[in-house]
Amino acid sequence: MTMANAVRTRVAHAIASACQRQQRRGAVQYFRGNSKRKSVMANARGARRALQELLDAKGENEEEEEQLTGPVLKDSVQWTSPLSIVKYPDPVLRAPNAIIDCFDDNLRRLAEEMFEIMYDDDGVGLAAPQVGVNVRMMVFNETGEKDRKEAEVVLVNPRIISFSKDKKVFEEGCLSFPKIYGDVVRPGKVRVKAQDLSGKSFFMNIDKFPARIFQHEYDHLQGTLFCDRMGPEVLDSVRHELVQLEEDYIQKNPQAIIQRI
Numbered sequence: 102m103t104m105a106n107a108v109r110t111r112v113a114h115a116i117a118s119a120c121q122r123q124q125r126r127g128a129v130q131y132f133r134g135n136s137k138r139k140s141v142m143a144n145a146r147g148a149r150r151a152l153q154e155l156l157d158a159k160g161e162n163e164e165e166e167e168q169l170t171g172p173v174l175k176d177s178v179q180w181t182s183p184l185s186i187v188k189y190p191d192p193v194l195r196a197p198n199a200i201i202d203c204f205d206d207n208l209r210r211l212a213e214e215m216f217e218i219m220y221d222d223d224g225v226g227l228a229a230p231q232v233g234v235n236v237r238m239m240v241f242n243e244t245g246e247k248d249r250k251e252a253e254v255v256l257v258n259p260r261i262i263s264f265s266k267d268k269k270v271f272e273e274g275c276l277s278f279p280k281i282y283g284d285v286v287r288p289g290k291v292r293v294k295a296q297d298l299s300g301k302s303f304f305m306n307i308d309k310f311p312a313r314i315f316q317h318e319y320d321h322l323q324g325t326l327f328c329d330r331m332g333p334e335v336l337d338s339v340r341h342e343l344v345q346l347e348e349d350y351i352q353k354n355p356q357a358i359i360q361r362i
């Protein structure tokens with residue numbers, strides 16, 4: 102725990118006991134029929150909220166100690182334009198993805214082109230390895246609409262801080278698996294730390310549909326594909342299509358070593 106945290110914790114405890122005092126006073130005034138009761142209770146609620154905010158801030162600082170491990174790309178990221186989507190079972194989808202350490206115009210242009218190809222293919226999320234670039238970056242837009250720029254999210258070097266305990270079932274698709282859909286179970290919410298395109302770190306609490314997209318794309322950065330997450334019955338329902346993709350790939354790339362389902 103850092104010094105700043107120790108001070109925050111003391112303040113939080115002071116607010117917590119003030120909050121309890123307020124509640125006690127509020128209760129007494131309630132029994133006395135005091136008309137100020139409502140505002141006293143509102144103050145107590147405000148104090149509780151302030152306490153929660155302080156606890157959240159404390160959590161963030163502690164979480165900041167965590168580090169990503171793996172290959173690091175110190176140089177400008179390289180790729181060829183226009184991008185194209187890499188399909189299963191291309192080994193690029195299973196290759197390690199480098200931590201990005203160069204936040205330049207090249208990286209910004211890659212993010213832009215990833216959004217473009219994502220919208221063109223009716224996607225809502227895309228990870229860099231899916232365009233053949235093995236670096237830790239993803240883009241998503243839960244609306245899938247080009248004009249909704251305000252919903253665009255770019256995460257560089259994202260890492261998961263925590264998952265919620267609740268689990269949700271959702272039918273997923275993937276741009277690297279054309280016309281294949283299957284149910285996947287994942288936590289409903291996730292807390293994430295990432296960097297933006299200028300390298301600045303930030304935290305994000307993601308839930309609902311964006312939490313689903315994030316976790317799917319995050320898996321890509323780990324070399325994990327959504328078929329790896331399917332239960333046996335779901336996998337059986339798409340097995341034929343997956344094997345077909347594997348056969349097509351091997352026919353075109355006889356030397357390739359692929360990981361089959």
Ligand code: CO
Binds near residue numbers: 274275276277318
């Ligand atoms: Co995907």
